[in-house]
Amino acid sequence: MDTQSQLLKINKNEYLAQQKSKLEDALEMGLTKDEYNLICKKINKTPNMTELGIFSAMFSEHCSYKSSKKWLKTLPTAASHVIQGPGENAGVIDIGDNLAAVFKIESHNHPSFLEPYQGSATGVGGILRDVFTMGARPIALMNALRFGAPDQPLTKHLVSGVVKGIGGYGNCIGIPTVGGETNFDKSYDGNILVNAMAVGLAKKDRIFYSAATGAGNPVIYVGAKTGRDGIHGATMASAEFTENSTQKRPTVQVGDPFTGKLLLEACLELMNTDAVLSIQDMGAAGLTSSSVEMASKGSLGMKLNLDLVPTREDKMTSYEIMLSESQERMLMILKPGSEEKAKSIFDKWDLDFSIIGEVTNTRRLVLTKDGFDACDIPLAPLVDDAPEYNKPYEIKTNKKVLKPSDLKTNLTIADILNIIFKNPNIASKKWIWEQYDSSVMGDTIFANGDSDASVVKIHGTEKKESYGKGLAITTDCTPRYVKSDPIIGGMQAVCEAARNIASSGAKPLAITNNLNFGNPDKINVMGEIVGSITGISKAASFLGTPIVSGNVSLYNETNGKSILPTPVIGMIGAMEEVENALEISAKLDNVLIILGQNDNFESGWVGCSIYQEIINKKYDGAPPSINLEDEKKVIEILLKLNKQKLLTAAHDISDGGLLTTVCEMLFKNNLGLDINLPSNLTNCDSYNPLLQSWCFGEDQARIIIATKDIKKVQLTLNKNNVDFFVLGKTNSTSNLNLKNISTISLNELRNSNEKTIPTMMGNKQ
Amino acid sequence: MKVIVNVSLKEGVLDPEGQAIRSSLNNLGFEHCSDVKTGKQIILNFNQNSEAEVLTQAKRMCEELLVNTVIENYEISILKD
Amino acid sequence: MKVIVNVSLKEGVLDPEGQAIRSSLNNLGFEHCSDVKTGKQIILNFNQNSEAEVLTQAKRMCEELLVNTVIENYEISILKD
Amino acid sequence: MIVALKKITGKAPIKIWHKENDIPNLDLIVIPGGFSFGDYLRCGALAARSPVINVIKNHISRGGTVLGVCNGFQILIEAKILPGSLMRNKKLLFTCKETTLEVQSCIKNPFLSSFKIGECLKIPVAHNEGNYFAPNDLLKELKEEGRIALKYSKQKDNEKNYNPNGSTEDIAGILSNNGRVLGMMPHPERAINYLHGGTDGLKLIKNCVEQIIG
Numbered sequence A: 001m002d003t004q005s006q007l008l009k010i011n012k013n014e015y016l017a018q019q020k021s022k023l024e025d026a027l028e029m030g031l032t033k034d035e036y037n038l039i040c041k042k043i044n045k046t047p048n049m050t051e052l053g054i055f056s057a058m059f060s061e062h063c064s065y066k067s068s069k070k071w072l073k074t075l076p077t078a079a080s081h082v083i084q085g086p087g088e089n090a091g092v093i094d095i096g097d098n099l100a101a102v103f104k105i106e107s108h109n110h111p112s113f114l115e116p117y118q119g120s121a122t123g124v125g126g127i128l129r130d131v132f133t134m135g136a137r138p139i140a141l142m143n144a145l146r147f148g149a150p151d152q153p154l155t156k157h158l159v160s161g162v163v164k165g166i167g168g169y170g171n172c173i174g175i176p177t178v179g180g181e182t183n184f185d186k187s188y189d190g191n192i193l194v195n196a197m198a199v200g201l202a203k204k205d206r207i208f209y210s211a212a213t214g215a216g217n218p219v220i221y222v223g224a225k226t227g228r229d230g231i232h233g234a235t236m237a238s239a240e241f242t243e244n245s246t247q248k249r250p251t252v253q254v255g256d257p258f259t260g261k262l263l264l265e266a267c268l269e270l271m272n273t274d275a276v277l278s279i280q281d282m283g284a285a286g287l288t289s290s291s292v293e294m295a296s297k298g299s300l301g302m303k304l305n306l307d308l309v310p311t312r313e314d315k316m317t318s319y320e321i322m323l324s325e326s327q328e329r330m331l332m333i334l335k336p337g338s339e340e341k342a343k344s345i346f347d348k349w350d351l352d353f354s355i356i357g358e359v360t361n362t363r364r365l366v367l368t369k370d371g372f373d374a375c376d377i378p379l380a381p382l383v384d385d386a387p388e389y390n391k392p393y394e395i396k397t398n399k400k401v402l403k404p405s406d407l408k409t410n411l412t413i414a415d416i417l418n419i420i421f422k423n424p425n426i427a428s429k430k431w432i433w434e435q436y437d438s439s440v441m442g443d444t445i446f447a448n449g450d451s452d453a454s455v456v457k458i459h460g461t462e463k464k465e466s467y468g469k470g471l472a473i474t475t476d477c478t479p480r481y482v483k484s485d486p487i488i489g490g491m492q493a494v495c496e497a498a499r500n501i502a503s504s505g506a507k508p509l510a511i512t513n514n515l516n517f518g519n520p521d522k523i524n525v526m527g528e529i530v531g532s533i534t535g536i537s538k539a540a541s542f543l544g545t546p547i548v549s550g551n552v553s554l555y556n557e558t559n560g561k562s563i564l565p566t567p568v569i570g571m572i573g574a575m576e577e578v579e580n581a582l583e584i585s586a587k588l589d590n591v592l593i594i595l596g597q598n599d600n601f602e603s604g605w606v607g608c609s610i611y612q613e614i615i616n617k618k619y620d621g622a623p624p625s626i627n628l629e630d631e632k633k634v635i636e637i638l639l640k641l642n643k644q645k646l647l648t649a650a651h652d653i654s655d656g657g658l659l660t661t662v663c664e665m666l667f668k669n670n671l672g673l674d675i676n677l678p679s680n681l682t683n684c685d686s687y688n689p690l691l692q693s694w695c696f697g698e699d700q701a702r703i704i705i706a707t708k709d710i711k712k713v714q715l716t717l718n719k720n721n722v723d724f725f726v727l728g729k730t731n732s733t734s735n736l737n738l739k740n741i742s743t744i745s746l747n748e749l750r751n752s753n754e755k756t757i758p759t760m761m762g763n764k765q
Numbered sequence B, C: 001m002k003v004i005v006n007v008s009l010k011e012g013v014l015d016p017e018g019q020a021i022r023s024s025l026n027n028l029g030f031e032h033c034s035d036v037k038t039g040k041q042i043i044l045n046f047n048q049n050s051e052a053e054v055l056t057q058a059k060r061m062c063e064e065l066l067v068n069t070v071i072e073n074y075e076i077s078i079l080k081d
Numbered sequence D: 001m002i003v004a005l006k007k008i009t010g011k012a013p014i015k016i017w018h019k020e021n022d023i024p025n026l027d028l029i030v031i032p033g034g035f036s037f038g039d040y041l042r043c044g045a046l047a048a049r050s051p052v053i054n055v056i057k058n059h060i061s062r063g064g065t066v067l068g069v070c071n072g073f074q075i076l077i078e079a080k081i082l083p084g085s086l087m088r089n090k091k092l093l094f095t096c097k098e099t100t101l102e103v104q105s106c107i108k109n110p111f112l113s114s115f116k117i118g119e120c121l122k123i124p125v126a127h128n129e130g131n132y133f134a135p136n137d138l139l140k141e142l143k144e145e146g147r148i149a150l151k152y153s154k155q156k157d158n159e160k161n162y163n164p165n166g167s168t169e170d171i172a173g174i175l176s177n178n179g180r181v182l183g184m185m186p187h188p189e190r191a192i193n194y195l196h197g198g199t200d201g202l203k204l205i206k207n208c209v210e211q212i213i214g
Ligand SMILES: Nc1ncnc2c1ncn2[C@@H]1O[C@H](COP(=O)(O)OP(=O)(O)O)[C@@H](O)[C@H]1O
Pocket: A062, A063, A072, A075, A085, A086, A087, A088, A089, A090, A091, A104, A106, A130, A283, A284, A289, A513, A514, A515, A547, A548, A549, A550, A551, A552
């Protein structure tokens, strides 16, 4: 039979999928002309449509990191406690006791804007798979969210949908969502950010990797069936590919947390045997990226029979099967002979299990469908020759240093505090996190703002005299600082994350990061990317918190307007005794002390602060500078004090400055405080710019601690040469007193703090 | 006047709920049930009488709130009683 | 053969979802919408052809699984296409 | 829940697979929380049609004890082992938070016997469908028979939102007519050590284990 008549036996769509491609097809799939020519040259033929689809997926920004790779390589990734850095499904670090923490953050920004519920739900599902693929049981979820202006009608709809979606998946699969961050800014009006992070726990010597091994070994498909959902890009969804062209193919996938749960349990059960040689989840670009990555990492090849892939719909073409992004699927290589045992586990969990091919030593990806070749290409060009660009960049920084006296106002300190707690960026996010199950699994110690970092107990490390170890998790980024100075902003995100981890009582250990930016073809956006990576690298290497995993999300813009640069830092830390974890809420008769600030501190940094924005209605000026030595010093001293069991609470000073932080420490237990002021400020009035900058400046490297034992604390601080300032002792008045300058009722502020988001969401409380 | 809006998932969109129900029905012995799809029904009551007007309103409601047109289809019909 | 099952809340059972939708619609300016009720639609596909048999099966499915008869009513109809 | 039971009894409880048709004679069966079958259709509806439910019904008819928590409660309701219905939370939002429960005066049962009537317990809830609904005649029956075991209770710091789901008469948990089956929405297993913020949940489970096993 000649090729033509062979092809006629296949269905019409399959025929199209196997037809030779043209340059226009490549352009439509988002490849450039140069990239297309490179492909033709490297594979020594004109690719058919399926082959081209596979290239376009692998060369996409999402899979190839072509704009950011050059810079990602500069991140510090090594340390003695790193078991696996970037390059696998998730990063792995050693946390002692033969245990490893496995974690990663990932964005689902565009799908969540289109369909907030499913977009965010599948984001959570996807990041969980990245973690349990490595053999870890997920124990905590976090999320970093950025929405448009609160008064935009769409914002409410998006917040409500995203929050429901995150809860919908996390709650259902039974993994606690323990924290995250939510911010609002008009730059996200047309492009929200939904970054989900998962943390899992594994035995240190039972980590699973994705590199394929052993030619001849069986390749197994498990999980849900493949459907036509989320097929890559706008590309082939054109009329000639659908019989029924009245309905456009959905580009949004639907998450199925129930199947996700079954897959999680089945995979972990199988991993308890010795059957699994390598495993990879099917995330972005589905079967394409999983098969290509597994084969190429193992310097091997793969031969798959697509007729054996379980499909949900009739007559799916090789193109569709390879590019579908249906959820809850995995690809594994099993030890030969263990197929039956493995299958019985997946049968038990009611999941599909299919041997779809084998590992080869050809270094080629060979696919057959309906008995014919659907694809036969060398792997090297897909991965090794994937484009890597050195795009032009310019790091723009705002060097203007604003002085307190530049900010004139007729607002009193009380007025300003009131405005701050009415700001949705500062106000309590309880409306959001009450919709997340934060206590399932029973190991959550502090979730959602109880503490600067969320703390979960590490199951199985209990000792006679202790509840065992704890893991602390946080996500942080202050985009306005990054916008104003990408390098400082990048450093600040790392430092704030480390301070948060320390304030919960844990030692900062390692980072996962999510780099969310606009269009990298713009010289200043590329500058933001390069600058933040530079800043993150500097701070991370200084603080000894290497980057072990991450994700890059570019082209976050609408109508040519980019989002604020948002390099989110997810950090984890560990503590030996979880009962020593610290919350932010002070108790009665505690002395509050600022670490990292002394009596000579009389003028706070106002540039780029919330305070400055309140006065000028627009952020301006250079962000607070970062001194890494100071950051390290406050973190170390805090951990030392906590080890001596001298602390009852801790909270780092960040957005909104000192007074905001103090209020947050007093709210929960209805406390009050008579605040000491530096002697030069005691005679000011409430409008005094210096005093206001002292109250609201956002200088870094400061943490407020609470103690019952001021004497011992002072002793340790003096001995270690640490700057500190004693703020005063908490009382039961619910008032914040600034000498005779101002008395502020905390009840009113607490009310604003709690009502702001529900009011915005239109919920009567 | 009453209007019924039937909302269903678009062709090709995963319906995990339908799948779970089908498998449960099969387990209960209803082996002739080969597929289940789930949808929503929304019944709107209008204090207005022009059929044409009510239908345009209902259509706008679907597009603006009731239906997630990225993954769902809808059908509108007037309920005669 | 396809069967449609419409499941609705019994008279007198509170429908907070319907109320929430109504108030959202009113806020969006659809002030003529005076009441909203929500229900579920389940479409069953049978690989069987006797109408009578399919209807009895569907009824049993409703009683045994698909409907919570404490608070819900249902209607079964055969979908002709 | 397994952790809690192990903490009390010193040994891990037996886990029963949902497809099981046969189980050993047991003292106490606990149906824990979770989202069985993704909570598709209605919470607990699909699980309530699992083979194991018949086994549980047999256990109950032999006078066995069952504690159903959250999804476990929903399953008991769907299996018609307990009466009434659990509807979506009134605010249409999943809610995870601590609640205060008040022990009601009710029939003899192994779950609450060490608590005083009116005693308050702090136990968290986490659910989307916990809004207990009973038609009037059923409600009357439950009251007359003393089968309302736990109610959400108003405290000075939670006045407006003390009832997390809008349940009829603030009902949080009900008993079977012989007092041997308790279904409750709050999660006692999430209040078993001081790091959880309290141990009231442990007290409840412990009481139940001690009453049954002695
Ligand atoms: N910003 C980053 N920093 C460090 N590592 C990164 C970053 N972005 C991506 N990576 C790493 O690149 C690899 C591929 O990531 P990704 O494409 O997100 O995986 P997935 O296939 O799960 O979507 C992972 O090992 C990831 O940790």
